[in-house]
Amino acid sequence: MESSEFRITKELDGDRTSIILSGEIDIYTSQTFKNELNEVINTSKGDIYIDCKELSYIDSTGLGILVGALKEIRKENNNIYICNLKDNIKKLFIITGLDKLFKID
Template identity: 40%
Template sequence: MNLSIDMKELDNDIHVKVSGEIDAYTAPKLKESLQPVAEKENSQLIVDLSDVSYMDSTGLGVFVGLFKTVKAGGGELHLVGLSDRLQRLFDITGLGDIMNIDSKVKGGVE
């Protein structure tokens, strides 16, 4: 169970590329990495999930927490590059209607 997180910050825009699996073992690492940038005022957090092969409810919980934190600081969380499987996961839980989700990747980390 491997998770890679690459992050680039440009002013208030934070581009994050997540690769691997997000589950009960790796979700704490994801939360620990993204929570500090989510707490920045007026941040635009763009998370590319195109290389995420698996995510369970623990991963969903991380994104719900990030969404609340970013929104409380006047910013926005954008999830991009979701596979059909991940998109379905967000839609089934109703989070697809609340969060900014786009199947296409915008910008990103190289």
């Protein structure tokens, strides 16, 4: 059984910032996620890549945080790329239309 505890790992490679998400983003972990993501946006000089291979769940609160982050980063003409989505989360992006907003690999 994989841990549902939320973790965020940041990696900087030149102007590219990668964030690796693991566990669950829900009402209990969303504030931590928001704070960490905002910090990355404020210090990032380029696009942000979010790796979701270890993310098992995200709720509407988490999706809202992602949308807010995208609005912020687009002010600098940068983008958010989301990769390695599990099928259940990818389906959520498609149902909500977020697959049209974000660059999904």
